[in-house]
Amino acid sequence: MNDADLAMEPDDDAIAARLNAVQEKIGKAAVAAGRDPRSVALVAVSKTHGIRAIRQALAAGQRVFGENRVQEAMTKFPQLKAEFPDLILHLIGPLQTNKVKDAVALFDVIETVDRPKLAEKLAEEVHRTGRRPRFYIQVNIGNEPQKAGVAPHDVSALLALSRDDYRLPVVGLMCIPPAGQDPSFYFTQMAALANTHQLPILSQGMSGDYPAAIAAGATHVRLGTAIFGAR
Numbered sequence: 001m002n003d004a005d006l007a008m009e010p011d012d013d014a015i016a017a018r019l020n021a022v023q024e025k026i027g028k029a030a031v032a033a034g035r036d037p038r039s040v041a042l043v044a045v046s047k048t049h050g051i052r053a054i055r056q057a058l059a060a061g062q063r064v065f066g067e068n069r070v071q072e073a074m075t076k077f078p079q080l081k082a083e084f085p086d087l088i089l090h091l092i093g094p095l096q097t098n099k100v101k102d103a104v105a106l107f108d109v110i111e112t113v114d115r116p117k118l119a120e121k122l123a124e125e126v127h128r129t130g131r132r133p134r135f136y137i138q139v140n141i142g143n144e145p146q147k148a149g150v151a152p153h154d155v156s157a158l159l160a161l162s163r164d165d166y167r168l169p170v171v172g173l174m175c176i177p178p179a180g181q182d183p184s185f186y187f188t189q190m191a192a193l194a195n196t197h198q199l200p201i202l203s204q205g206m207s208g209d210y211p212a213a214i215a216a217g218a219t220h221v222r223l224g225t226a227i228f229g230a231r
């Protein structure tokens with residue numbers, strides 16, 4: 001350990017304080033929408049941040065975390081999960097089929113099922129290992145050519161294939177709405193899609209737009225910057 005590790009950094013209370021502030025804002029947004037604040041879960045997105053910052057969040061009581069890269073998560077979370085058995089880790093970034101094995105071994109929730117081939121590989125691994133992460137389908141709700149996610153009109157087919165044919169436990173939908181537009185329009189469409197397919201989980205809302213996401217029915221908001229600061 002070097003001096004910097006031993007020193008009490010000014011940041012040490014900042015993460016706890018930001019978590020409190022965010023939880024308060026989540027609660028207010030939920031109540032304003034006539035919802036129970038406990039119906040909205042906070043996923044703390046720790047990508048690019050080190051174990052020290054994650055430990056601060058854990059010390060403040062946070063237990064649900066999100067990472068967007070399998071490789072990076074593997075350097076940080078195995079030890080933390082051993083120490084905190086109630087830690088729940090979400091994969092929120094794109095998943096390549098050659099990382100399926102590692103992803104199924106480490107993550108408790110995989111939010112980014114977005115194509116038939118991936119669903120097939122995930123199902124193989126789930127049935128081979130008996131590990132049962134939960135899965136969400138990522139929807140490209142703005143139909144953006146460069147963005148990951150299944151097109152809204154293909155959700156039905158991918159869901160039928162994943163859940164009914166491959167028997168993957170798919171419980172929700174996830175999206176990142178188009179940048180620079182009013183996200184509420186997209187969040188509302190996502191809520192309708194989840195409702196149509198009777199999926200109880202809706203993962204939407206990031207640091208810049210989570211109150212709107214909650215107003216539209218988000219059950220999970222994914223916040224990085226608002227908790228850990230700029231990346």
Ligand SMILES: *Cc1c(COP(=O)(O)O)cnc(C)c1O
Pocket residue numbers: 045047068092093176206207208222223224225226
């Ligand atoms: C990075 C990331 C987030 C968190 O973004 P912030 O703006 O820092 O809150 C949420 N969802 C996904 C998919 C991400 O990649």
